[in-house]
Amino acid sequence: MRRLGPLLGAAFLVVGLTGFVSSRRVMRVAVSGHSMEPGLLDGDWLLVDRGARVGVGDVVIARDPREPGRVIIKRVLHAGTDAQLVLASDHPAHADETIGPVLPPDILGRARFRYWPPSRLGVIR
Amino acid sequence: MLNSVLRALAPRTTANAHCDIPCGVYDPVQARVEAESCYKIIQKYNDSADELFRTRCIAVKEERAELTKHHIDVMWHDYFKPEHVEKFPDLHDVCWKASKQASQVKRTTDIAEAQKLLDLIDKIDMMWRETGGPTTTRLQASA
Numbered sequence A: 001m002r003r004l005g006p007l008l009g010a011a012f013l014v015v016g017l018t019g020f021v022s023s024r025r026v027m028r029v030a031v032s033g034h035s036m037e038p039g040l041l042d043g044d045w046l047l048v049d050r051g052a053r054v055g056v057g058d059v060v061i062a063r064d065p066r067e068p069g070r071v072i073i074k075r076v077l078h079a080g081t082d083a084q085l086v087l088a089s090d091h092p093a094h095a096d097e098t099i100g101p102v103l104p105p106d107i108l109g110r111a112r113f114r115y116w117p118p119s120r121l122g123v124i125r
Numbered sequence B: 001m002l003n004s005v006l007r008a009l010a011p012r013t014t015a016n017a018h019c020d021i022p023c024g025v026y027d028p029v030q031a032r033v034e035a036e037s038c039y040k041i042i043q044k045y046n047d048s049a050d051e052l053f054r055t056r057c058i059a060v061k062e063e064r065a066e067l068t069k070h071h072i073d074v075m076w077h078d079y080f081k082p083e084h085v086e087k088f089p090d091l092h093d094v095c096w097k098a099s100k101q102a103s104q105v106k107r108t109t110d111i112a113e114a115q116k117l118l119d120l121i122d123k124i125d126m127m128w129r130e131t132g133g134p135t136t137t138r139l140q141a142s143a
Helices: A004-021 B002-009 B029-047 B051-079 B082-087 B091-106 B111-130
Strands: A026-032 A045-049 A059-063 A071-079 A085-088 A098-102 A107-116 B013-016
Touching (some): A026 A071, A059 A085, A071 B013, B029 B091, B051 B111
Antiparallel strands (some): A026 A045, A059 A071, A059 A107
16 A cells, blocks of 8 residues: 555546646647747747736746737737737847737737756746 | 656647748838739729629639738838827827728728728828838948
């Protein structure tokens, strides 16, 4: 029975985590590219809160206003009074490049947590 | 087992964080030329009794209206910045109406609708000029 304890705990953890990341409110995305370095690296897996309020400074997932069907990850640089957002990259080489205005329906959620790779597990700031 | 868990947890969406390298060249004249094409095509459509020609007019007009919409959206999304909105508080409204009007021109043969589109593009052109667009976004002629 003592041997079963840790195994059951791990099983519950896996089932719980799988259930959480599979819920409708949470979206899983993979980062592709380097424009959000140094915070986010190519290949990072993130949990995105679809229902979160989004403001200046938040990392968001959005539909690219320049290319239908493309999803981008950027940081909110500016929020207009009409809730439209202007987005920007974190990479210093691209600090002067902005994307937007992005309309509220095209904001898919706020990136909250990196769950892969395990060595860089943590909250997205 | 780890592979199965990873497969179950793997993202289904890719979020692009690729570096964007815009050329930085913007000019509403691109939208204006396509919108003028729509205007002239509607004129030719209404003046013609040739059904084949009229059918071709419709097809080309829809293509030109889509290009107009694209060029309006590029100005709106890529050229205009928050400080421009501060200078022209109705900037978003004008761009939004112009984009919608391009869709309207796509589905009509009413010349008045094409004129409305040209008028809205002229407003965008005015805001582009007043925010220094001609000097900051176009190559200057060499002396």
